[in-house]
Amino acid sequence: MNNSRFPISLHILTLLASDEGVLKSSDHIAGSININPVLVRKEISNLRKHGMIESKEGKNGGATLSRPANQILLSEIYHAVQQSSLLGNSKNKPNPNCPIGRQINQHLDDLYNELENVLLNKLAHMTLSDFVKQFENQ
Amino acid sequence: MNNSRFPISLHILTLLASDEGVLKSSDHIAGSININPVLVRKEISNLRKHGMIESKEGKNGGATLSRPANQILLSEIYHAVQQSSLLGNSKNKPNPNCPIGRQINQHLDDLYNELENVLLNKLAHMTLSDFVKQFENQ
DNA sequence: TTGTACTGTAATAATATAAATTACAGTATG
DNA sequence: CATACTGTAATTTATATTATTACAGTACAA
Numbered sequence: 001m002n003n004s005r006f007p008i009s010l011h012i013l014t015l016l017a018s019d020e021g022v023l024k025s026s027d028h029i030a031g032s033i034n035i036n037p038v039l040v041r042k043e044i045s046n047l048r049k050h051g052m053i054e055s056k057e058g059k060n061g062g063a064t065l066s067r068p069a070n071q072i073l074l075s076e077i078y079h080a081v082q083q084s085s086l087l088g089n090s091k092n093k094p095n096p097n098c099p100i101g102r103q104i105n106q107h108l109d110d111l112y113n114e115l116e117n118v119l120l121n122k123l124a125h126m127t128l129s130d131f132v133k134q135f136e137n138q
Numbered sequence: 139m140n141n142s143r144f145p146i147s148l149h150i151l152t153l154l155a156s157d158e159g160v161l162k163s164s165d166h167i168a169g170s171i172n173i174n175p176v177l178v179r180k181e182i183s184n185l186r187k188h189g190m191i192e193s194k195e196g197k198n199g200g201a202t203l204s205r206p207a208n209q210i211l212l213s214e215i216y217h218a219v220q221q222s223s224l225l226g227n228s229k230n231k232p233n234p235n236c237p238i239g240r241q242i243n244q245h246l247d248d249l250y251n252e253l254e255n256v257l258l259n260k261l262a263h264m265t266l267s268d269f270v271k272q273f274e275n276q
Numbered sequence: 277t278t279g280t281a282c283t284g285t286a287a288t289a290a291t292a293t294a295a296a297t298t299a300c301a302g303t304a305t306g
Numbered sequence: 307c308a309t310a311c312t313g314t315a316a317t318t319t320a321t322a323t324t325a326t327t328a329c330a331g332t333a334c335a336a
Contacts, residue, residue, distance in 0.1 A: 004230060007246055015238050032236040036296050058304025059310045092142060098170040100153050100273060107272050108145055118260045119253060134245050135238060174325050196333025197281045
């Protein structure tokens with residue numbers, strides 16, 4: 001998880017959940033996050049592929065949640081944006097002639113998977129709705 | 139955790155633990171990880187500051203564990219290399235005029251802290267010794 | 277007492293990754 | 307059919323990571 005895709009996706013979903021049923025444009029969302037609208041559209045495209053968002057093209061188009069916020073788990077968002085593993089991929093190519101180097105990537109992968117499961121288990125008990133409820137009406 | 143400092147530090151410590159009491163040079167360690175020796179020395183310097191490693195300068199110098207491997211927790215290693223937060227820092231600067239944008243970084247930070255605690259709790263129950271035991275003698 | 281093999285660390289260069297920007301075809305609406 | 311959007315590709319720019327160079331300092335051993 002080396003970039004800010006998780007916070008961006010969560011921000012998008014939070015905006016949509018805070019005004020459920022209303023279509024929001026990528027420009028409007030980008031204005032709230034303060035990033036480029038194209039990045040927002042990319043993340044929306046990704047969230048759509050993962051079944052959390054629906055979007056409508058054309059004039060007055062935009063994005064909206066495809067399900068109630070209390071049926072969207074934070075673990076789903078994590079899965080949707082996850083590319084590399086948690087603590088940094090084992091992208092090193094250790095020396096295969098070293099008994100440690102030869103085996104370490106496998107053991108690192110096992111460790112990461114174990115940690116990731118712990119994290120996902122936690123996130124699977126939190127809904128988007130829980131997250132949005134924390135926001136005060138200001 | 140956006141770089142590979144955790145795997146590098148764990149690799150260094152694994153090498154030292156696999157041959158406890160013996161001084162290993164940064165060149166030798168770098169050869170196993172297959173990275174630049176200066177990076178290894180930087181990580182060793184960091185691990186030394188965090189009390190996990192001792193090192194000796196000069197000819198025949200090198201690094202060694204400062205405690206038995208069963209007294210080094212993986213959570214300590216995590217702490218030693220940790221810079222940014224888990225899922226990507228809230229480095230975005232959302233629009234303060236948006237009710238969601240204004241509050242989201244605080245809620246993201248809270249969420250990250252909660253997740254990080256779960257992770258650290260898991261890592262605090264794993265020792266370097268446990269990790270090294272997995273390696274087969276080849 | 278001096279050559280050698282190391283550490284420690286700063287400064288810089290190279291590379292990889294992420295983010296912003298530009299561009300434009302496609303779509304729905306009024 | 308003009309307008310306001312989405313969708314997506316291509317490119318540029320910015321930022322972060324990693325490698326490299328350089329060199330002073332230290333300990334050992336002949």
